[in-house]
Amino acid sequence: MRSMLGSGLRLQLALFAGAGLAILAGASLNIQGYHGEQALIAVAAGILAWAGGVLSKRWKIAAGLAIGAIALTAVEVRFSGSFFWINLAGILLLGLGGVVGAIGYEKLTDALRRRVTELQSLNEELEEQHRMFLAATEDPGLTFKDMGALNTATSRQTGAGFCCYYLLGAEGRQFVPQLPAAGFEGRSPQLLIVRKEGGDPLLTPLEANQEYYAEDPDRLQHVARLFPIGFKVTNALVQPMLMNNRLGGFILLGNREGGFGPDDKRLVLTLAVRAAIHFGSQTAVSQTQEELARYTILNDIAKQASGLPFEEVMKLVIERARELVPYDACRVAIFGEDGTYTMLGGSPVASSIERGPLGEVKNGGKVVIRHLLTRSDGLFSGLDTGSETAQAAEALAPISGREGVFGALCLGRKGGIAFGDKDIPSLQELGAIAGVAVENSRILQRVSGQAFKVSSALDSLAEISEALTATTKGTATLEQKTLEVAARLAGGTHALLTRTESGGKNRIVNAVGFGREVVGLEIANGQGMVGAVMLSRQPLAVPDVHDSFDLANPPDLAAAMVRGGLCVPIIHQQALWGTLAVFTADRKQWAEADLRVIATLANQAVVALQNAELFDGSNRMVWELQNLMGGLTAVTSTLNLEEVLEKVLASAAKACEAQIGVLALDERGKLEVKAAFGSDPETARRLALELGGEICQDVFASGKSFMHYADKARSSGPLDPQAVLCVPLTLRGKPIGVLFLANYVAGKPFSEDHKRVVTELGAQASVAIDNARLFREREVVVLESLTAMAALVDAKDPYTAGHSKRVTAYALQIARQMNYAAGNQDAWTRLERGCLLHDLGKINVPDAVLAKPDRLTDEEFDQLKKHPVVGYEVLKNLHMLTDELVIVRSHHERFDGKGYPDRKGGGDLPIIAYIAAAADAFDAMTSDRPYRRGMSLELALAEIGKEAGQQFHPDVAEALLDSAGKGEFKIIPQESLFKEAPVVGAFENPTA
Template identity: 70%
Template sequence: MAAAMRGRGLSLQLGLFAGAGLAILAGASFNIQGYRGETALLAMLAGFFAWGAGLLWRRWQIAISLGLAGIALTAVEVHFAPAAFFGINTAGLLCLGLGGVLSAVAYEEVTEEMRLRLHDLESLNQELQDQHRMFLAATEDPALNYADLEALSATTMRQVGASFCVYYLGTSDGRQYVPQLPGAGFGAGRPQPLLPRKEGGDPLTNPLEENQEFYAEDRDRLSAVARLFTPGVKLVNVLVEPMLMGSRLGGFLVLGNKEGGFDPDDRRLAQTLAIRAAIHFGSQHVVTQSQEELARYALLNEIAREASGLPFEQVMTMVVERARELVPYDSARVVIFEANDTYHILGGSRVASDLAKSPLAEVKNDGKVVLRRLLTQGDGLFSGLDPGGETAQAAEALAPITGREGVFGALCLGRKGGMGFGEKDIPALQELGAIAGVAVENSRILQRISGQNVKVTTALDSLAEISQALTATTQGTYALERKTLEVAARLGGGSFAILTQVSGESAQRVIAAVGFPPALLGTEISNGQGLIGAVALSRQLVAVPDISGSFDLAAPPDLASLGIHAALCAPVVHQDALWGTLSVFSREKKDWSEDDKRVLSTLGNQAVVALKNAELFDSSQKMVWELGNLMDGLTEVTSSLEIDEVLTQVLVSASKAVEAQIGVLALEEDGRLVVRAAHGTDAETAHKLALDMGGEICQDVFKRGAAFMHYDPKQEAAAGPLDPRAVLCVPLTLRTAPIGVVFLANYAAGKPFSEDHKRLATELGAQASVAIDNARLFREREQVVLESLKAMAQLVDAKDPYTAGHSDRVTRYALTIAKEMRYASGDEIAWKRLEQGGLLHDIGKINVPDAVLSKPGRLTDEEFDLLKRHPVVGYEVLKNLHMLTDELVIVRSHHERFDGRGYPDGKAGDELPIFAWIVGAADAFDAMTSDRPYRKGMSIEVALAEIAKCRGTQFYPSVADALLAAHRKGSFRLIPQVSLYQDAPVVGAFENPTA
C-alpha cells in the first residue's frame, strides 16, 4: 500500500516539475516579446520578479511585492516598445509566476519524500540488527553445556535482554516444578519450587500445559507469577515460556524485568530457546528413564527364566534372593494364603493364622501393595526382621503374588528404620509379585500335565531372548528426519535437501530426502563420489555457488537433471565420529553466506543428538512393547488346559499383539485345515476368509512352515470382510512339524503388518503350539480317565443285578429335568459335567460289600451306615482328578436334603449348587420306581406324588416343580426296566430296607 502511494507521489512530483518547466518556458517567451537589446534585460528582470513571486507564494507579502515590481518594470518597458505587446508581456509574467508556484510545490514534495525514505531506512536498519541478534542467539554454539545451568541461564538472559532468568524442571511424579539454581540476575530474593494448584486449575501452569506462553505486566497476572520467588524479588514484567517434553509439560523458562517490556521478537526468541532447552533436557530424561526401565525388565526376565519349571518353594526362595537387586531390603519372607481366610509363612510353622485382622487381608482382597511404616516388634513383622530392640523402628512392604486364580500369597520385605519403602518402589514390587506368580503357575501346569517337575521353555524365555535384540522402529526417527530436512531446505529456497548416514566403512546411504525422486532413498554414495562423498571423505563443509563449474561434484545424485545450480553440504559428527551428511540445494546460483554455513552445521549437529536419542527411545519402547505383548499373550495362553479356551486365547493374543481386526485359527485334522477359532467375525465368515479366499496362502504357510505377509497400498477401500488390505499368516509348529496356521487381516488404510508384527506373531505361534499340544494331551488323558471311571461306575451297577442301569437312568432323568429348567443355556461344558456327574454319582458303592448291596433282608445299623458312606468314598476316590469340578459336588451331595437332614454333610437350600439338587431328585425318583428284593417299585403316579409331597423338605422346590412340569408335558417318562423280583413287598420309599 505504502509502495503504491509512493509510486503515485513520484508521478505527481514529475508532473509538477514538468508543468513548472513548461510554464517558465512559455512565460519567458511571452515576456521578451517585442524587446531588443537593453530593453530585453528589463523584461528578463521583470520575469525573474514574477517567477520569484510564484516561488515564494506561501509568503504572500513578499510575493505581492515582487509581482508588482515585475508589472511596474513591464509598464516602464512600454516606453521603449510598441504598446501592442503589453498584454503578451503580462501573460508571460503570469506564466512565470505559475512556474514559480509549481516549482515550489514540487520542491516541497521531493524533500518530504526524501525525509520519509530516510526514516524507513533507519527503521529497517534497526529491525535487521534485532533479527541478527535473534539469529545469533538461535544458532548458538551446539556444544553449549546444558549441565552448567548457571551459564545457561546467564546466556539466555543476555540473549533476550532480560534482567533475570531461571529454568524450571518438573519432578518425575509431576507434582512440582523445581528451579535449576542459581539462575541468573537474582539479588536479594531467589526462585523457589512451584506446587501447581489442583482444585479450580492453576492460572500459571494451565496455559503452559496447553503450550501457550504466560506474559505478565499487570498486577493480577504478576501475582500469579510471584509464587515462583521468595520475597525480595521485584517484578515489573515476566515472560514464562513452556518446555514440552513429549505430550506433557516438562518445565518452563522464566525471564523478567526487561526494560520496555518483551516485544513479539523477544517472545519468539525466548520460545526458540525454550524449545531447544526442552529437546536437550527431554532427551537426557528419556535416555535415563529408558535405561532404568530396560535394566528392571532385564532383571525381571532373568528371574522369570531362572524360576521357570522349579518347584514352588524353590521358585519363592529364588525370587526372594533376587528381589534384593530390584528393591533392597534387610529381611524377607513369603506368606501363603489358605482357602479358609488364614495364612502361613513359607518355610516356617504350618500353623495357620487368621487373615481377617491382619494387614495381609488388604493384600489378598484388593491385590495391592501395602506399605507399613514406623513399626516396632509389638506391631507384628511379617518379614521376620529384627529391628534391634523393642522400641527400634522398622518398615515393611507387602506385595501380592498373583496367579491365574487371583492372589495366593504375599512377598514381605522389611527394612530397618521408620520410613523404609516409598511410592516409587510400588511398581517394582507389583512386577516382582506378578513374575513370581507366573513362574509358579507355569510350574504347576507343567507338573499337573506330566506328573513331574520339569523345566520347559516358557513365555519368559521368549521375553529374555527378545530383550537381547533391540532393533529401532522408524516412526519416531522418520518424523525427526523429515523435520530436519524441511528446516534445512529453507536455506536453499525450500525445495531440495538430503540426509545421509554412514553405511559401512566407505559409503553414505540416503535415509531421507526432500524434492528428489523416491528412488533415491536407500542409494549408497561412496566416499569421494560427488559432493556428498567429498564431504564424507574430508569431513569439511563444502559450499558450491555454481555446480556447473564443479563437474566432479555434480553427481551422484544427478543435480543438473533436476535444475539444481547451487549446493551446500555439511558433515554431521556425533561423539567425534562421522555420523552422516546434511545437504541443501538451490535452483538458483547462490553465494552461500557464513550464516548459511553456520545454520546448516548447527542444525545437523543438533539433529543428530535428537536422532540418536530417538533411536534409543524407539528401540527401548519397541522392546517394551514386544515384551509386554508377548508376555500378555503367553500368560493368557498358558492359563488354561481346556483346548477350546486355549485356541481362543491364542487367537485373541495374536490379534491383539499385531493389532489385527480379524483373526482365524485353523488346525490340521484328517489331512485338511479346519477352523477352530475366530476373532472379530463369525465362524462362517472366518472359514470363507481364511480357507476359501485365502486357502492357498494358508496351505502354503502350513506346508512350508514359513510366515506370509502382504499389503496392497493401491487398494482404495475394502469391499467387505473377504477383501482385506493387509494379510499376515503364520504357522503353528510343534517340534518342527506344522499343526495349523493363524490367519490375521486388517482392513484400514495405512495399517500394514510390519516385520516386527510377523516376528512377534511367529514367536507367539511357536510358544502357543506347546500350549495347544499340552491342552490336547490333557484332553486325551481326561477322556481316558473319564472312560475308565464310567466303566467303573457300570461295574458298580453290575455288582447288583437289581441296580443294573441305575446310573444311566439317573443321568437321563437329570438331563430331562435340567432341560425343563433351562439350565446353563448354551454352556456345553456345564451340561457335560452334569452328565458325567450323573454317571459317576454312585461310584463310591465300589467300597460297599456285595453282600450288603444285594442283601434281601433287613440291613443292620452298621450295614446301613456303611451304605450311607458311599458319597464320601466316591468323593475321596475322585477328588485328586483336577478335571472334575461339578462332578465332585454331585458325587458327594446327591443324598442331601433341602431341609438339611440328608447326608453326609447335612447341607441345605442354597448351600449346594442347583445341579446337585437335580441329580439328587433324579436318583430318588429312580430308587422309588425300581424293584428291590426287599420291596416292589412304585408306580410313576405314586412316585410323582411323593416328589410333590416332599417338595421343600427333601427336594429343592424349583427342581421338584420342573420334574412334575416335564411329566405333564410328556418329556419326563418312566424308563422301562425288567423286574427281577415280582413279589417284592411295597414299603416306604426312603426307609431302611425291611425296617
C-alpha cells in the same frame, strides 16, 4: 493306554464267560430228571453249590454250603436215584462256576483300581510339567527393584533351596549379589571378584554363555567362594545372563532335592534370559519420561520458541504438555487486569474469574486439581464428555511471568481419571517454563536488527543441540526435528539426512520438503552433493546446484525446484556416520556462519540419534517382551483346546494390530480353520484357505514365514487385504498349522518386529496347543475308565442294575424342564457325568451289604451312607471335574438340611445337587426291592409333591411334576427281579 486296558479286560471277560458256561451247564445237569417240588430242591442245592464256589476263599463257609448242596442232592435220590451222578456233576459245575466268577470279578476290580492309580500318577506328572511351563512363561509382576521378592520367586519356581541374582559392578571388577537372597538362612552370599589373569573355572564357562553345574566335591569347590562359611551345599547351578553380548550377571541356585534335571535347567535358562532383558534395558529406560519431557520442554519452548509469536508459543506448550502429563483436552486461559479471563483461540468475550477455580490459580499461584466434574460444573479445558452426566477431571496450572500469574494451562481427562499429587510438580514446572517462553517471545518480538537475528540463531542452535543430545523420543522424531531446525537456521526450504551403509553408499533416512519417495534412496560415493561430501568428508556449499550437473543428482534437485545447497559430513568416533544437507528455493551465497551452524548441529545431533537408536532398540525389546508375555499368559491360562486356539490368535492379532486373523491346524493332511478373529468363520476360511490358500500351504510345507504389503488394494472387499503375514506353527520340528493375519488400512504394513513376535508367540503357543490336546485325550481316557467303573458298581448290586443311567436320564429331563444353563453345553456335560458317577463310592461298600435282600440294619445303613464321601475322595484330585464332584458328594442331601453326609440345605448347594438328589430318589421309589415293589408313577409324584420344600428343592420338585404333567417324565422300564414283593405306599431305607 486304551489297548492296555482292553487287553486286561479280555482276560476278565474270558473268566466271566467261563463261569457263565459252567453255571449254565451245571444248572442244566442239576435239575436233570426232576420237576415240581423235586426241581425246587435241585435248584436250592445248585444255589448252595454256586454260593460255596463264590465264597471259596472262606473255606469254612464254602465247605458248609457244599455239604448242604450234596445233602440236598442226596435227598433227591429217594425220588429218583438214577440221576444222582448227573445231578452231582451239575452241583460240581455250579460250584466251579462260582469259583471262576469270583476270581474274574476280583481280577477285574483289581485291574480297574490299578488303572485309576496309573491315571492319577499320569495326571500328577502332567501337572508337574504344566507347572514348569507356567513358571517359565509366568510374568512375575515384579519391578526387578524388589530383589528379595525376585530371588524368592525364582527359588519357588525352580524348586531350589536357595537363590541369588548377581549383577556386574559398575567398574566391571566384581559381581555383586542382589540382596536379600533366598534360602541363605539370614546370611548373605559373597562377592565374586573377576580375576584378570589366568582362567577362572567358574567364570570361563559363564562368559561363553554356558551354565556351570556342580554336584561332586571337585566342582563344588569352585563355587564355594560364593557362600558364607559353614553354609552346606549339596548341588549348585550357575546360569549366566548376557547383556549387550557380554556377561552382565548370573543366577546362583542350588540345594534342589534330586538335583537339577534337563527340564529344570531349561526353566532356569528361560528365567535368566527374561531377567537379562529387564536388567539390560534398565540403563536405557532409567531416564524417566518426566525428566525427558521437562528437559525437552525447557529447550524446545524456552529457547527454540524465540522469535515465535505468542499464539505459536502457547500452541507449542499445549502440544508438548502431553509428554509431561497425559490429557484429553487442553486450553490456555489468559487473565485480564480487570478480573476476567479469555480462552486463547476461543470466544473473545471475557468471563469473570470471581472466586472460582481460576481465581485460586491467579491469586494463589498454585496448581488446582478438580475431581468428579460434569458439564454443569464448567470445564475450562474444553473437554467434551459425551453426555451431561459423564465425569471428568481437570488440572489448572498457573503460567507465571515477571509480573505474576497471567494465565493458566487447563488440562482435562475423560472418565474421571483424576490428576494426582505426582502430576503437580510437572504441572508447576510446565507453567513456569511456558511463562519463561512467553516472556522470551515477547522480548524477542520487541527486538529487531540483523545482529540480534544472528545471535538468536546461534543461541537456538546451541540449545537445540543440547536438547537433542539428551532426548530419547525416538529416532524418526529426532531426525525430523534435526532437519526442521537445520532448514530454519539456514533459511532453507528443503533438507536431507543420510546414513552411511556398507559398500560405500549412503541412504536417505529422512527428508523435509522433498516427496516421501526420496526416503530410502541410496547414493553412492561421488554421486551429487551428498556423494561428493562422502568422498571429501568436508562441507560443501553451492550457491546454485544447477551450475553443476554432477551435483544436481541424486536426488533430482531440479525436480524439487531448489537452487542453493549446503551439505556437511557427520563424523562420529572418527568415522563417517552420514551427511546433513540444506537447500533453498532461490540462489544463495552461503556465509561461514551458515557452515559453522549446520556443522555444529550435525555433530551434536549424531549423539542424540545414537541415543535414540539405543532407546528405540530397548523399547522394541520391551514391546516384544510385553506382547510375548501377555500372549503366553493368556494361552497358558486354560487347558481347553478351543479357548487356547482363540487366545493364541487374539494375542497374535493384538500384537500386530491385525484386523482379521485365522488360525488353521493340520487335520489328516488338510488345513482346517480352528479359530477366527475380526470376522465370521466363513469369511476367515475363504480369506486364508481359498484366496490365501497357496500362501498358507507354502508356509506350512516350508516352515518359513511369509510377509507382503500391497501399496494399493485391488478392491475394498474383505478378501483383498493390503498387508498379509503368515507364520508356521511347529512342534518338535514338525508343522502343525499356520497363523494368518491381514490388514486393510493403507500405510500399515506388517514389520519384521511383528513377524518376529508372532513367530515366537506361535512357537510357544504350539506347546500350549499340544498340552491342551494331551489334556483332552487324558480327560477322555480318565472319564471312560470312571464311567466303566461306575457301571461295574451298578452291576455289583443286582437290585440297582442300570440305576446310574436312569438317574442321569431323569436328571437331564428335570434340567430341560427348568431351562438349566441354556446354551452352555459344558454345564450339561458336567451334569450328565456327575449323575453317571454319583454312586462310584459304592465300590468301597461290601458286596454283602449291597446285595442284601432284606432291609439294612442301622450299622449297615451307616456303612452305605459313607459312599458319597468315598466317591468324592476318589475323584477330587481330577481337576477336569467341577460340578461332578458336587453331585457325587451331595446327591443324598436334603433341602431341609437333614440329609447326608454334610447336612447341607437351602442355598448351601447349587441347583445341580438338588436335581441329582430328586432323580436319585425318584429311581429309588420306582425300583423294586426284595421287601417291596416299586411305586407307580402316581404314588411317586405324590411323594415328590409332599416332600417339596423339605426333602426336595421346591423348584426342582415343581419342574419334575410339570414335566410329568406334560407326559415327558416317565418311569424308565426295568426288569423286575422281585415280582412277588409286596406293594407299599412309601419307601424306606433305599440303597440306591
